[in-house]
Amino acid sequence: MADIIEMKADARERAGKGTARALRRMGFVPAVVYGANKDPILISIDGKTLNREINKKGFFTHQYDIAVDGANQHVLPRDVQFDPVTDAPIHVDFLRVTEATKIKVSIGVEFINEEESPGLKRGGVINIVRHEIEVLCSVANIPEIFVVDLTGLEIGDSIHVSKLGLPDDVKPTITDRDFTIATIAAPTIQEEEVPEEAEGEEGEEGEEGEEGEAAAEGKTEESKGKES
16 A cells, blocks of 8 residues: 655635636645545645646555645545646545545556566567556555566467456456456568569560561561562
């Protein structure tokens, strides 16, 4: 489980576009904390602090203790809205959670030991079917990342979700099949194009042949004229 990260926020009493714009001009990002059968809390977070967290790998799987008016809100990020022009965050939704809270999260997949795969050594390539896997688990057991070891894999081998050895408390949301995460595919061989015989050369030969025939006919007519 990842460490719980502390973050400070200010309570805001008013919602609305005007208030949100004013906060952004001052370098803050409006947000909301909701869930756990409690009233939502409107907050604002320092934009630089929030940007630093968003740019970390696995932002949506990190747990935060947000300090608001002297009380900590234990939360998990659920949604971020971005400005369509600047790509800066303009609003964040946080869900209150406890260690027992069950939640769906998407976990990234990392592939290691490529140099230990005979198939890759022979020119094969990794065909990644899923860069992330959605699982259902308790907040206390959210995985940081799924690691796939490529040691010993040959061309044609597949890696299925069952090979990850998930803990009992972590279940993939796709339950009807042992789905594929990646395969070791054969190298793509591009056939070298064999240049066709230049049509121009044939044409030139043909033209030469016609000219030769014409010349021969001319000589024949000429010789006939002399005979006559």
